[in-house]
Amino acid sequence: MWLLLGILLGIIALGLVWWSKKSNTSLQWYDWVIGLAGLAMLLFTVQNYFASVAEGEPKASYMFLLVTGLPAVILLAVVWQLLARRAKQS
Known part of the structure; x- marks a missing residue:
């Protein structure tokens, strides 16, 4: 699973650089x-979500989604907005 995820992330990064240029x-x-x-x-x-689910700890898995997942989504949304505004200006 991690190999495929790494390949997907590489393709996304390459696409971001190509789009930027x-x-x-x-x-x-x-x-x-x-x-x-x-x-x-x-x-x-x-x-950590999948590990907590595999261990049978549903409360812990939901806490990971809330405590680390929400800030991650917010940070990615901030970057998206910065790029969108910069692309709109040029």
Whole structure:
């Protein structure tokens, strides 16, 4: 599963770079930092959610979704909005 997830993430990163070059949108360093932090938190959440479900701890799995999943989604939404606004300006 992690191999396929790594391949998918590589394809998404490559597509993001190609889209950035095609639309002349500049990616700032903080876009990458915030995006990687959000992605790392999201992967951490997914792994711990499935591990908690496998162990039979449904409350723990929901807490992982709330405590680490929600901030991960918020960080990724912030990066998306930054890129969308920058693309709209140019």
